[in-house]
Amino acid sequence: MGSVNNxxxxxxxxxxGSGLVGKAIEHVVQEEGGKHEEEEWIFLSSKDADLVCKSGRTVSTHEGEPALLVSDSLQRSSQRDNLKINDNVLQTAHEMGVTKVVSCLSSCIFPDRTTYPIDETMIHNGPPHDSNFGYSHAKRMIDVQNRAYFQQYGHRYTAVIPTNVFGPHDNFNIENGHVLSALVNKTYKAKKDGTPVNVWGSGSPRRQFIYSLDLGRLIVWVLREYNEVDPIILSVGEEEEVSIKEAVEMIAQSLDFKGKMLFDTTMSDGQMKKTxxxxxxxxxxxxxxxxxxQEAIKMTCDWFxxxxxxART
Incomplete structure (x- = not known):
């Protein structure tokens, strides 16, 4: 990773590069005509470089060094691993003259007790939800580091904050996948087995969902055009927020599931909303x-x- 070669x-x-967001960016760049002639895109997976390990930071830069870096570490690894990833990526970018870094944060980093709607100025205004406080604090540190690199070196490293992402190449695992994609898998299995869909919680929590290809298009725009160090929320509008129950009903329609839906209220709802x-x-x-x-859910179900x-199930 290094300076721009004019x-x-x-x-x-x-x-x-092999995950939900990385694959979406790759699709936008390679399949939607999003690649500019003067750009060379390199997509790495964890098999190519372990970002937790500092020695993995110089892997696969081809003949030259990347001028820009998109860092996608949305996976819910431990606080310690995420802190290492943050430091390794940003410090290596600094050492090798990378002109811009776009890191992906998560809407779970916002304070648990806050006013709504949340905006970019409120990240550090109180502790995050107890269910993921370690991960959330680690992710918040990217914003702190971006500001520090700008103050000390003038680097324009920034971050995007997507709301709940879903789409092709997501983690559809029922135990640890993203909420909507895990529900796709649950509904698929329920239809196959002739059983009800068992939804964890009451179905009342409300979420803003963003289709991964929309997010990919926006991240490419951020990389090229957005010059602020301050982060930017990438999300549908507040009026597009839906309940988990409504999302399950859209999944059922997309998969032509006509069975029962059971809501297990012994399971925690987590945050009721993160508008x-x-x-x-x-x-x-x-x-x-x-x-x-509804269209995005149908395309995700069809891909699944x-x-x-x-698929990761």
Whole structure:
């Protein structure tokens, strides 16, 4: 990873390239005509470089060094691992002259007790929810580090904060997958077995879901056009927030599941809502069109059925 070579292509290194967000970025760049002629994109997975391990930081930079870096470490690893990833990625970017880093945070980093809607100024205004406080604090530190690198070196390293992401190549595991994709798998299995869908919690919590390809398009825009160090929330609007029950019903419709849905209220609901404002995004991109949720869920279900053998289940 190094400085821009004016005579050569602008190199973009995407870590987490085989995951949900990395695959979405790759699709946008390679399948939607999103690649500019002067860009070279490099997608790495954890098999190529372990970001927790400092020795893995110089792997696979090809003939030159990437000028820009998209850091996708949305996986819920431990607080210690995430702190190491943050430091390794950002310090290595600094040492090798990388001009821009875009890191992915998570909406769970916001304070548990707060006013709604949440915006980018409120990240550090109180402790996060107890269910993921270690991960959340580690992710918050990326914002702290970005500001420090800017103050000391003038680097424009920044972060995006997506709301609940889902789509092709997601983790559909029922035990530890993202909520919507885990429910896709649950509903698929219930239909196959002729059993009810057992949903953890009351179904009342409300979430803003963003389709991974929409997020990929927005991250590519951030990389090229967004020059603030302050983070930016990437999300559908507040009016697009839906309950978990409504999301399950959309999944059932997409999979043609006609059985019962049972809500297990002995299981925790977690945060009842995390309503985020996308007003800052809309100031930059007032005309960006998000994929309608029902349509995005249908495309995700179709991908899951077509790729069941290789999906993470």
């Amino acid at each position: 005579a050569g292509p602008m190199r973009v290194l995407v870590t987490g 985020a404002s996308n007003a800052k995004l809309r100031r930059y991109l007032p005309n960006f069109t998000f994929t309608p949720l 059925l077509a790729n069941y053998d290789i």
